[in-house]
Amino acid sequence: MRFTEKLLAASEKNDSLLCVGLDTDISRLPKHLLNSDNPVLGFNRAIIEATADLVCAYKPNTAFYEAMGADGWRVLKQTIEAIPSHIPVIVDAKRGDIGNTARMYAQAFYRGLGADAVTVNPYMGFDALKPFLEYPDKCAFVLCLTSNAGAKDFQYLPSKGKPVYEHIAQKVVGWSKNGCCGLVVGATYPEQLRRIRQIAPKLPLLIPGIGVQGGDLEAVSRWGTDRQGQLAIINSSRAIIYASDGTDFAQKARVAAERLKERINLCRK
Amino acid sequence: MRFTEKLLAASEKNDSLLCVGLDTDISRLPKHLLNSDNPVLGFNRAIIEATADLVCAYKPNTAFYEAMGADGWRVLKQTIEAIPSHIPVIVDAKRGDIGNTARMYAQAFYRGLGADAVTVNPYMGFDALKPFLEYPDKCAFVLCLTSNAGAKDFQYLPSKGKPVYEHIAQKVVGWSKNGCCGLVVGATYPEQLRRIRQIAPKLPLLIPGIGVQGGDLEAVSRWGTDRQGQLAIINSSRAIIYASDGTDFAQKARVAAERLKERINLCRK
Numbered sequence: 001m002r003f004t005e006k007l008l009a010a011s012e013k014n015d016s017l018l019c020v021g022l023d024t025d026i027s028r029l030p031k032h033l034l035n036s037d038n039p040v041l042g043f044n045r046a047i048i049e050a051t052a053d054l055v056c057a058y059k060p061n062t063a064f065y066e067a068m069g070a071d072g073w074r075v076l077k078q079t080i081e082a083i084p085s086h087i088p089v090i091v092d093a094k095r096g097d098i099g100n101t102a103r104m105y106a107q108a109f110y111r112g113l114g115a116d117a118v119t120v121n122p123y124m125g126f127d128a129l130k131p132f133l134e135y136p137d138k139c140a141f142v143l144c145l146t147s148n149a150g151a152k153d154f155q156y157l158p159s160k161g162k163p164v165y166e167h168i169a170q171k172v173v174g175w176s177k178n179g180c181c182g183l184v185v186g187a188t189y190p191e192q193l194r195r196i197r198q199i200a201p202k203l204p205l206l207i208p209g210i211g212v213q214g215g216d217l218e219a220v221s222r223w224g225t226d227r228q229g230q231l232a233i234i235n236s237s238r239a240i241i242y243a244s245d246g247t248d249f250a251q252k253a254r255v256a257a258e259r260l261k262e263r264i265n266l267c268r269k
Numbered sequence: 270m271r272f273t274e275k276l277l278a279a280s281e282k283n284d285s286l287l288c289v290g291l292d293t294d295i296s297r298l299p300k301h302l303l304n305s306d307n308p309v310l311g312f313n314r315a316i317i318e319a320t321a322d323l324v325c326a327y328k329p330n331t332a333f334y335e336a337m338g339a340d341g342w343r344v345l346k347q348t349i350e351a352i353p354s355h356i357p358v359i360v361d362a363k364r365g366d367i368g369n370t371a372r373m374y375a376q377a378f379y380r381g382l383g384a385d386a387v388t389v390n391p392y393m394g395f396d397a398l399k400p401f402l403e404y405p406d407k408c409a410f411v412l413c414l415t416s417n418a419g420a421k422d423f424q425y426l427p428s429k430g431k432p433v434y435e436h437i438a439q440k441v442v443g444w445s446k447n448g449c450c451g452l453v454v455g456a457t458y459p460e461q462l463r464r465i466r467q468i469a470p471k472l473p474l475l476i477p478g479i480g481v482q483g484g485d486l487e488a489v490s491r492w493g494t495d496r497q498g499q500l501a502i503i504n505s506s507r508a509i510i511y512a513s514d515g516t517d518f519a520q521k522a523r524v525a526a527e528r529l530k531e532r533i534n535l536c537r538k
Contacts, residue, residue: 023370063366063373069381070343077339096390097332097363098417101292104332112338121365123392123412125419143392148367150394153440157433159426164433167426 003088003116003139004179004204008230010087011056017225017268018261019090020051020253021208021237022060022079026068028242030249040068043249044079047241050250051257057233058083059206061092077113088116090206090233094143096121096128103131110135117141119184119206122168126175133180139204140181142172144196147186147209165192169199182206185224187215187234194223204231210260211239217260221267229268236260272357272385272408273448273473277499279356280325286490286499286537287530288359289320289522290477290506291329291348295337297511299518309337312518313348316510319519320526326502327352328475330361346382357385359475359502363412365390365397372400379404386410388453388475391437395444402449408473409450411441413465416455416478434461438468451475454493456484456503463492473500480508480529490536498537505529 011017024040033039048058060079065072080089091113095105109115110132117139120129132140145155145165155165172181183200185193187209197205207224209215217234224232240260244252270278280286293309302308317327329348334341349358360382364374378384379401386408389398401409414424414434424434441450452469454462456478466474476493478484486503493501509529513521 025373061366061370063364063370063377066342066377067373067381069377070339070346072377073335073342074339092366094364094366094390094393095332097330097361098415101330101332104294104336108332108335108338108341112336121363121390121392122423123390124415124417125422125424127417127419129419146367146393148393148396150396150398153394154391154433154436155394157426157428157436159428159433164423164426164428168423171422 002137002179004231006116007056007088007204007233011230013086014053014055015265016054016056016261017221017232017234017264018055018257019057019059019206019233019235020047020055020240020257021092021235022047022058022241023064023237024241025064028245030245030247032247038075040075041078045082046250047253048082050254051240052084052087054254054257054261055087057088057090059090059092059235080113080115090117090119090141091115092119094119094121096124098124099127099131102128106131106135110138117182119143129175133175133177136178136180139179141184141206142168142181144168144172144183145185145189145192147188147215151186166195166199169196173200173203176203179204184208187220190216190219190223193220197223201226204233206233206235208235210234211236217263218267221264225268234264271406271448273500275385276325276357276473276502280499282355283322283324284534285323285325285530286494286501286503286533287324287526288326288328288475288502288504289316289324289509289526290361290504291316291327291510292333292506293510294333297514299514299516301516307344309344310347314351315519316522317351319523321353321356323523323526323530324356326357326359328359328361328504349382349384359386359388359410360384361388363388363390365393367393368396368400371397375400375404379407386451388412391441398444402444402446405447405449408448410453410475411437411450413437413441413452414454414458414461416457416484420455435464435468438465442469442472445472448473453477456489459485459488459492462489466492470495473502475502475504477504479503480505486532487536490533494537503533
């Protein structure tokens with residue numbers, strides 16, 4: 001099954017464009033979990049169980065697992081295995097390297113971890129992305145315009161009448177065959193998101209930056225979606241998974257996820 | 270000790286600008302190693318032992334270790350531990366993420382793995398690099414102009430009278446305090462390397478792309494170095510570590526490394 005089909009099926013089943021970011025920082029876990037054998041995995045499983053009927057995808061960020069050292073990769077793999085198989089898993093890795101090396105990353109994420117999609121960095125150009133595009137049922141989400149302040153440093157540089165990030169969006173539209181590419185577009189720039197959606201009307205957009213980062217949810221829900229009100233994956237991490245640091249953390253995460261899912265649906269319809 | 274001091278000390282001790290890339294692909298190991306418990310580590314240790322008096326740095330690329338799954342991170346850590354402590358270790362990770370997440374990566378590489386330097390991707394701008402710059406004895410090598418064909422896709426886009434990669438070089442010069450930044454510049458573009466060295470006369474340059482990728486060694490050795498003929502880290506991976514796939518692999522790697530080190534020294538002096 002192609003990635004976009006899997007995404008649409010999950011999104012329709014749960015009536016949701018919400019993606020929960022599993023950016024689990026051991027220093028922020030509820031204290032009662034810390035005595036268990038594998039607290040990060042226990043936390044993630046509880047969050048997944050509490051939200052699996054509310055999301056269209058999950059997105060673990062590799063940094064949080066690599067910071068755990070040698071065990072981190074195992075916990076990441078176990079986390080992905082705990083996600084129901086009909087829900088797409090986007091591994092947020094932002095990788096980008098020459099073809100020979102990119103092939104190893106694609107293998108690590110798609111075969112090793114069983115991810116449905118990964119985020120990749122476009123700076124090294126097409127041959128750095130190509131190995132990711134050779135998996136027909138997977139999707140590479142290419143960084144286009146990111147939600148952080150530093151996006152202004154290089155992404156906005158004007159070139160031939162348009163900013164660098166628009167060049168990237170256009171190139172990726174050309175590279176995407178059968179839905180093997182998506183774009184990452186930060187929620188903090190709604191006007192630019194609208195323009196990118198015009199350039200890429202059929203690509204899935206992964207949209208981080210709501211919640212803690214303060215993106216405009218209404219604009220994102222309206223302008224990030226395609227003509228059918230689909231193919232936007234609106235990510236929230238900290239505002240959901242750290243909604244409470246008590247024993248009720250999973251329940252409070254569910255409440256936060258449900259509220260956000262509904263706010264998104266109000267705006268998109 | 271600051272990174273550049275450590276680099277200069279290793280470089281002077283071994284009279285070398287050569288960096289050996291430990292991009293160890295298990296499918297390319299000599300067959301006689303495959304029955305051992307930890308063939309990649311055994312291979313790396315033999316390569317390190319055979320070349321430690323010939324190099325100024327080692328550069329393992331994380332992709333090759335992540336492709337090994339959960340054990341990979343442990344093997345990477347063990348590999349770094351096998352490198353003599355006076356030789357700088359550059360972890361080639363090409364990471365780049367928002368500040369909150371970049372902090373986790375910096376922790377993973379500098380504290381967790383004990384790397385002296387990492388490669389980072391500039392696309393997300395300053396705040397994505399800042400957490401790496403907060404370690405005063407470490408160095409973040411920022412991708413500037415890469416050695417692959419895809420470099421042409423975005424790195425060369427003209428903006429305000431110069432290509433994007435020159436904007437990056439200039440910004441990084443401004444961000445570097447006390448030698449906490451370097452640049453990655455591919456050996457396959459000697460004219461551009463010369464220009465980047467003019468922009469960044471005092472930054473260490475990590476130069477991949479000689480060997481299999483065909484960069485011009487003479488130009489690189491002359492134009493990549495600073496005024497003292499130093500601060501260029503010229504990387505070769507496959508041409509050295511896979512010089513032989515027989516039982517003499519380490520010996521042949523030594524021969525290849527020695528030859529390359531001497532060719533570089535002939536050109537730089």
